[in-house]
Amino acid sequence: MRIAAEGVPFIVGLGLIAAILFAVGHSAAYGMGGVSFVLAIFCCFFFRDPLRNPDPDPRFVISPGHGRIMEVTEETHAMTGGKVKVIRIFLSILDVHVQHSPISGKVARIEYQKGKFLDARHPKAAHENENNSILIENDRMKVVVKQIAGLIARRIVCHVRLGEEVRVGQKLGLIRFGSQVDVYLPTDLEVCVAPGERVVSGVSLLAIKK
Numbered sequence: 001m002r003i004a005a006e007g008v009p010f011i012v013g014l015g016l017i018a019a020i021l022f023a024v025g026h027s028a029a030y031g032m033g034g035v036s037f038v039l040a041i042f043c044c045f046f047f048r049d050p051l052r053n054p055d056p057d058p059r060f061v062i063s064p065g066h067g068r069i070m071e072v073t074e075e076t077h078a079m080t081g082g083k084v085k086v087i088r089i090f091l092s093i094l095d096v097h098v099q100h101s102p103i104s105g106k107v108a109r110i111e112y113q114k115g116k117f118l119d120a121r122h123p124k125a126a127h128e129n130e131n132n133s134i135l136i137e138n139d140r141m142k143v144v145v146k147q148i149a150g151l152i153a154r155r156i157v158c159h160v161r162l163g164e165e166v167r168v169g170q171k172l173g174l175i176r177f178g179s180q181v182d183v184y185l186p187t188d189l190e191v192c193v194a195p196g197e198r199v200v201s202g203v204s205l206l207a208i209k210k
Helices: 005-024 027-046
Strands: 060-062 067-077 082-091 098-100 105-113 131-137 142-149 156-158 171-175 179-185 189-191 205-209
Touching (some): 082 189, 142 156, 179 205
Antiparallel strands (some): 082 179, 105 131, 156 171
């Protein structure tokens, strides 16, 4: 299993602290060292970065986020220029926090917005929290992936650049420690998921263009 580069400082730092505390040899130091060691192992788990090889069918939109579907709705979005279907995905601290491209295409726009840090499950989080939106387009569709910070997540990382050509399943970025990922789709796509279902980033089928 690969580890995302963003997690290495946490893992190494906590591992070093654990080693130093264990070397002290005091009972209290052993206890604190044990806590540091457990946290280092947790960070290895949290920052896991599995390889993804999704179906390359150009009609498919693959989930960019790993977690539970919170909502499937419709609203307007400035990046796409009109009405869109929206799929909101909640990422718990146990889910993979790397985001993957839902389609192959060109990164046509990236827009970062500062904001609040409400719990990712809060109804207003999608609109008021700090976020980063990535518009990817090809000759079939335009899809927006919105990385949203949560109550604990205070860092959004974007790995792609404006104008870059990306392939479906390619890593887009990462959100640290609990968050939300929204996907904005053309209204002519058929959504294949429902609230309450779990999806795997870079693997699960979200929608299909008939």
